[in-house]
Amino acid sequence: MEGNGPKEIQHFFSCGINYRKSDAAVRGQFAVSNDQYALLLEQSPSFGISEFFIVSTCNRTEIYGFAEQAGRLSALLCSQTEGSLEAFNQLCYTHQGMAAVKHLFEVGAGLDSQILGDYEIVGQIKQATRIAKEHGRINAFTDRLLNCMLQSSKAIKNNTALSNGTISVSFAAVQYIRETVSPVAGKSILLLGTGKIGNSICKNLVDYLGTQNITLINRTDSKACLLAEELGLKAAPAARLQEEIDKADIILVATNAEEPVIGPAHLRQHSRKLLIDLSIPHNVDPAAAALEGITLVNVDELSKLKDETLARRQAEVPKAKSIIAEHLSEFNEWYQMRKHVPVLKAVKTKLKEIHSSPLFVILYDPSAPKRDADDKIQRVINGMANKLKVQNQKGCHYIEAINEFIATGTNA
Numbered sequence: 001m002e003g004n005g006p007k008e009i010q011h012f013f014s015c016g017i018n019y020r021k022s023d024a025a026v027r028g029q030f031a032v033s034n035d036q037y038a039l040l041l042e043q044s045p046s047f048g049i050s051e052f053f054i055v056s057t058c059n060r061t062e063i064y065g066f067a068e069q070a071g072r073l074s075a076l077l078c079s080q081t082e083g084s085l086e087a088f089n090q091l092c093y094t095h096q097g098m099a100a101v102k103h104l105f106e107v108g109a110g111l112d113s114q115i116l117g118d119y120e121i122v123g124q125i126k127q128a129t130r131i132a133k134e135h136g137r138i139n140a141f142t143d144r145l146l147n148c149m150l151q152s153s154k155a156i157k158n159n160t161a162l163s164n165g166t167i168s169v170s171f172a173a174v175q176y177i178r179e180t181v182s183p184v185a186g187k188s189i190l191l192l193g194t195g196k197i198g199n200s201i202c203k204n205l206v207d208y209l210g211t212q213n214i215t216l217i218n219r220t221d222s223k224a225c226l227l228a229e230e231l232g233l234k235a236a237p238a239a240r241l242q243e244e245i246d247k248a249d250i251i252l253v254a255t256n257a258e259e260p261v262i263g264p265a266h267l268r269q270h271s272r273k274l275l276i277d278l279s280i281p282h283n284v285d286p287a288a289a290a291l292e293g294i295t296l297v298n299v300d301e302l303s304k305l306k307d308e309t310l311a312r313r314q315a316e317v318p319k320a321k322s323i324i325a326e327h328l329s330e331f332n333e334w335y336q337m338r339k340h341v342p343v344l345k346a347v348k349t350k351l352k353e354i355h356s357s358p359l360f361v362i363l364y365d366p367s368a369p370k371r372d373a374d375d376k377i378q379r380v381i382n383g384m385a386n387k388l389k390v391q392n393q394k395g396c397h398y399i400e401a402i403n404e405f406i407a408t409g410t411n412a
Helices: 024-029 034-047 070-078 085-091 098-109 120-134 140-159 169-180 196-209 221-231 238-247 286-290 308-314 317-339 341-356 358-363 370-390 394-408
Strands: 012-018 052-056 060-066 093-096 189-192 214-217 250-253 273-277 294-298
Touching: 012 024, 012 070, 012 098, 024 085, 034 052, 034 070, 034 120, 052 070, 052 120, 060 070, 060 098, 060 140, 070 085, 093 098, 098 120, 098 140, 098 317, 120 140, 120 196, 140 317, 169 196, 169 273, 189 196, 189 238, 196 214, 196 221, 196 250, 214 221, 214 238, 286 294
Parallel strands: 189 214, 189 250, 250 273, 273 294
Antiparallel strands: 012 060, 012 093, 052 060
């Protein structure tokens, strides 16, 4: 679906909030669930928007797309969020044109992540754009933009150490447990949620803590059972949540619920427990932190962990930015040439009309094969395209192409 909205790059915007100006609680008000995303994709034409996608993670909620004004994208986004448009406008940042393109490249590289170089964002962008594409909201510009961004991100991954070392929010949770809980071996661990983040956490728990005393619970029981079987752990049905909470010393929550799945009422046993909430919005009620013996940690606190790995990553930032600049240049060159497509098509049509005209047949060899004429036309068009790359003078090159074709006839 192409839609009728603006397509020039000056009408391409990114609007969003992230960890820099808002804490996890505020970001949770603007988190977009899959159901909300589906509604936004369906309702976007009523906001004058036909090409867009939304990236919603624990660190950010951003909308990218074409609109007459950036405010239309913000209004669309906030039409389905718990947070208001007024609150969003007070916290959000907006990028326009190539600045918006550059921002996406930096996000995809992990340069704008709460933990520098966190590569999980690439998978989240892919998922978000896949859904948008299924709803017809990814067209030629955005599709090319995403491909170029992914190529840039891959080049950074392969040619720099920006993402080297095991540092991510999921690993930071394991690192926090290792540094604050001793000994870990005798502790009972409960993990709620076995989606992508939960799966990563679970494997890090096994690999870095060296413990198998882990119970998995997922909304879909079969998913928890499959992961537990793969890693030699235990799984419990969601119906036994309270029982497993009572037994656990450490609880990690990586669910994707719109409301907290653990609240103060679940924690009345007065035993010491560490709760780590990796969900946005919060899936552990913040009020639980006030209970005696309860330690509650969220994604913002985890992301403050610094070590030598992050220092090494910081040194790779200039190299990553240089790679981004190269790919941005390639994308901009593609965009500039794309603007010339209508005039190139018009010239090609005109040359075909000239070739088939009675006057042209009289003046030049009427026996020349049509294929030769087509090849000649294409060479003229290719030459015109190359000149347009250097000089943006459509009218001059239009006349020059026609003169060149007529002057040489069909004999190359």
